[in-house]
Amino acid sequence: MSLACQLAERITALHYEDLPPEAVYWSGIAVLDTIGVTLAGAVEAPPRILEEVISLDGRNGPSLIFGTNRRATCLDAALVNSTAAHVLDFDNTSNTMFGHVSAAMIPALIAAGEAFGASGRDLLLAHVAGFETATRVAPGLNVHHYEKGWHSTATLGVFAVTAACARLLNLSVPETETALALSTSLAAGTKANFGTMTKSLHVGQCARGGLLAVLLARKGFTANPDAFEHKQGFFNVFNGPGLHDKARALEGWGDPLDIVAPGASYKLYPCCYSTHAAIEAALALVREHGPIDPRAVQRVDSYTHTSRLAHTDRPDPRSALDAKFSVQYCVARALLHGKVVLEHFDADAHHDSVVRALLPRVYAAPYTGKLFLPDDPFDAEVKVTLTDGSTCSAHVDRPLGRTSANPIPLERIREKFENCAGRVLAPDAVSAASRLIESCEDLRSVRDLTALLERAHFDTSSVERALVPSSA
DSSP, X not given: OOXXXXXXXXXXXXXXXXXXXXXXXHHHHXXXXXXXXXXXXXXXXXXXXXXXXXXXXXXXXXXXXTTSSOEEOHHHHHHHHHHHHHHTSOSOEETTTTBOHHHHHHHHHHHHHHHHOOOHHHHHHHHHHHHHHHHHHGGGTTTHHHHTTBOHHHHTHHHHXXXXXXXXXXXXXXXXXXXXXXXXXXOOOBGGGTTSHHHHHHHHHHHHHHHHHHHHHTTTOOOOTTXXXXXXXXXXXXXXTTSOOGGGGGTTTTTTOTTTTTOEEOOSSSSOGGGHHHHHHHHHHHHHHOSOOGGGEEEEEEEEOHHHHHHHOOXXXXXXXXXXXXXXXXXXXXXHHSOOOGGGGSTTGGGXXXXXXXXXXXXXXXXXXXXXXXXXXXXEEEEEEETTSOEEEEEESSOTXXXXXXXXXXXXXXXXXXXXXXXXXXXXXXXXXXXXXXTGGGBSOHHHXXXXXXXXXXXXXXXXXHBOOTTO
16 A cells, blocks of 8 residues: 555544544644744745735635735645745744644645635644644655755645645545645755745745645546655655655654644744754853853854754855854844844844854854763754853753743743734734634634734624634
8 A cells, every 4th residue: 555545544534523632732822823923924025026926917816815915816825825934934843854844734724724614623633634744754754855955844844735735625535645646746845945035935835735736636636646655756756765764654643643742843033943942052141141242252152963053054144034044143143132033034134233243253063072962953052252261151952842841831922923913913903813813623714714814903803703602
């Protein structure tokens, strides 16, 4: 039996009533977090440029373009909104697949839900199905896939979107198998484009591709069911012979669901997750010693895992997007300001004269020594040496929110949503949207949710009308 078929059987067998409460809770948190960062990202250049391009043909549709009053086809909305979800690099990630799987899935699910009809429960179930699919396929490829240069958020995220949308639209096992096989031909995205607009486009394109695969499959489109394991299929082409293990791609399915444990990693800082442990180490120094006087600094040393440095060792960031991948820039901001926030990545923020003066004295290197966990690529240490010869250092094993065992408090997730959504929604609409999203399980229709996300002031009484009565 093909891997696509085995996955399809498991995806279609998932039902909302069988989900543990923890899965429903964490999926709801992912929806809240993702919608927040999508709204914040909606005003950025990449999604706005995409919106201009898709408007050239004059097509409209049922699905909302976030941050606007415009509606487009579900495929176009998935493309633009998933790009917006990832453009700030503020979206949650998967511990297992090292990718931003929710940013790819949730905008696509909302777009499809508007077009074809879906409830809040349908949305949550579909998200769990997609999350489980991508995170189970990922171990079959291990780290070779990412280290070869593939952007796994896109190349594996397309399977998450396909699985999620197939479940949302109630595809059969054969239809889901075909959609998954078809999506192997839509996987794309290389790490060479990190630090540019194209990185966020990877996520938008995989959202569109996964939804397209599902829409084609339900209309009878064909694909090779062995597209994963074929000698010229996904595993061999993307990883290479001997660098994958099909058996591991199904290992431990649902036991527990990956959305529950280890769960997703949630971000407190709007930049590449590979910089977060170093940021938290720098912030620990500020909490202990106060803000750093840059005039008194001789050098700053940031130690992170070699695999993280491959894309974050950027001592001279050339753009706001480039700065999101510069561990030197992020550590400098943390030391200077005691925080790392959206404004630090505005268009010209990387030209700040105080930051620029400190950057040549911030060094990034791979860590060594007994303090570091050999198999954990997310710990970091920051050491500050002052001109008087004194030093101080801090070590962080894992950033807060790294797993469901070390979660960011719900209050801070809400605060993050409010800050993000406030970039495009009026204040009364922000609180109304937050309440509605947190009640996603009782949402009658995804369309009620997107009505609240349009860029306007809203009557908050519409929240109550959108919810399923508690007795239902």
